[in-house]
Amino acid sequence: MPDGVVDLARLFPAASAFAFEVGFGGGEHLAAQARAHPARGIIGCEPFLNGVAKLLTQIDENELTNVRVHMGDARDVMVRLPARCLAAVYVLFPDPWPKLRHHKRRFIQAQTLDELARVMTHGGELRLATDHMAYACWALSHLMRDERFRWSAETASDWRARPGDWPGTRYEQKALNAGRPCVYLRFIRQ
Ligand SMILES: C[S@@+](CC[C@H](N)C(=O)[O-])C[C@H]1O[C@@H](n2cnc3c(N)ncnc32)[C@H](O)[C@@H]1O
Numbered sequence: 001m002p003d004g005v006v007d008l009a010r011l012f013p014a015a016s017a018f019a020f021e022v023g024f025g026g027g028e029h030l031a032a033q034a035r036a037h038p039a040r041g042i043i044g045c046e047p048f049l050n051g052v053a054k055l056l057t058q059i060d061e062n063e064l065t066n067v068r069v070h071m072g073d074a075r076d077v078m079v080r081l082p083a084r085c086l087a088a089v090y091v092l093f094p095d096p097w098p099k100l101r102h103h104k105r106r107f108i109q110a111q112t113l114d115e116l117a118r119v120m121t122h123g124g125e126l127r128l129a130t131d132h133m134a135y136a137c138w139a140l141s142h143l144m145r146d147e148r149f150r151w152s153a154e155t156a157s158d159w160r161a162r163p164g165d166w167p168g169t170r171y172e173q174k175a176l177n178a179g180r181p182c183v184y185l186r187f188i189r190q
Helices: 028-036 048-063 074-078 102-103 110-119 132-143 171-177
Strands: 016-020 039-046 065-070 086-092 120-132 149-151 182-190
Touching: 016 028, 016 074, 028 048, 028 065, 028 086, 039 074, 048 065, 065 074, 065 149, 074 110, 074 132, 074 149, 110 132, 120 132, 132 149, 132 182
Parallel strands: 016 039, 016 086, 039 065, 086 120
Antiparallel strands: 120 182, 149 182
């Protein structure tokens, strides 16, 4: 990607909206979203080569033309996105960094929320999933005191069950197989 502000129109000449996935792992969710929304350009970020290779295979097999991949830290891309460009952001099973001294490494942080608030469109949706209940509480405490985001849940089933238009991930399946329940949080940029 050339330096400077990311030129989304150049990156995705045929797209009418844009989405962003942080830490796509094996890429199954990202590929499914790209198939479901062919008019949406999706940028996926993942530092691990194996994950990137898996996503590239799915892009190839499904002939997806609306995906761009950054092998590295999502925050490095986020700061280069123009304001109010993302209709959807996916943060699925972020590393929980359970030790207190590592909490500063968690993806959900005041600084990241500032950046997300800047790059998301009004009405844009942030989807966050985790099987780590302390991380769920951490994310909720950050996002619920932030007036720029509104948690859209109205009943418990809204966060206990994965919505139909939210494809599953490999990590989620591992958590469920191990008997760990998952939570699915949706926030709307106000
Ligand atoms: C627990 S895994 C979940 C993977 C996938 N989302 C899933 O649900 O199967 C967390 C992933 O986030 C990636 N990751 C962690 N920090 C990241 C960052 N700052 N930017 C991009 N990816 C990141 C890790 O490499 C890892 O693949």
